[in-house]
Amino acid sequence: MLKKMKDFTRELSFKTSRSSGAGGQNVNKVETSVTVMWPVSETKMFSAEDIELIKDKLRNRINAEGVLQLTVSESRTQLQNKKIAVQKLLELVNRSLVRQKPRKATKPSKRQIEKRIQAKKQISEKKEQRKFRF
Template sequence: MKNFSTELTYKTSRSSGAGGQNVNKVETSVTVIWNVSESRFFSDEEKELISKKLKNRINTDGILQLSVSESRTQYQNKKIANQRILEIVNTSLIRPKSRKATKPSKAQIAKRIENKKKLSEKKESRRFRPDR
């Protein structure tokens, strides 16, 4: 898990929603901003992987933004935003294991065909056949 928090910048604004007069006068909402393309913390390959996986969250300038206004305090929102952006980027760096194609064993194929025959015979025996 990489910690690139030195490259993050923060912008504050007034939160919306409940909170009374506190909402109207205190800037508690925090937006964390990170420029993916200019990061010195990650290699070019890692940056490409991050950009690919987070393409819906990264804007055309290569900037990843995340806003948090859950808490009533700016400090708490900053902590939450920092944690979230670290989680998002670290999970985007995880490469999925490549799938190895396998085929069923002869015993499995035989068992499946045998079960199909049994089911077919069971259904066949249920058919109503009036005497001719």
């Protein structure tokens, strides 16, 4: 069941920091890494059922305060990293809202069961013929 993506960007807050790793002077002085934070429990965009589903599926990414965080430092600019972070967070949350269809239990047909038993008998006969007899 596909749902339309919800845009909850007004509820997001951002924190910037210096990116780690190689990059020379730019990395040492410019805060290009962006952390986007979203308080899951305080959202007004989703129903209580949806919030529980989000909390369940993203429980490893939500901290003790109930805030979903995502840090991005892919680009050299803060603005680009902010766009990437928002897009990734929106996709992550909207993907977590997809419910799997329940599996319908099936059983093999009579023909399949008969075919499997016949194959077992053939193998058994083949092995029986291999036995060394006096």
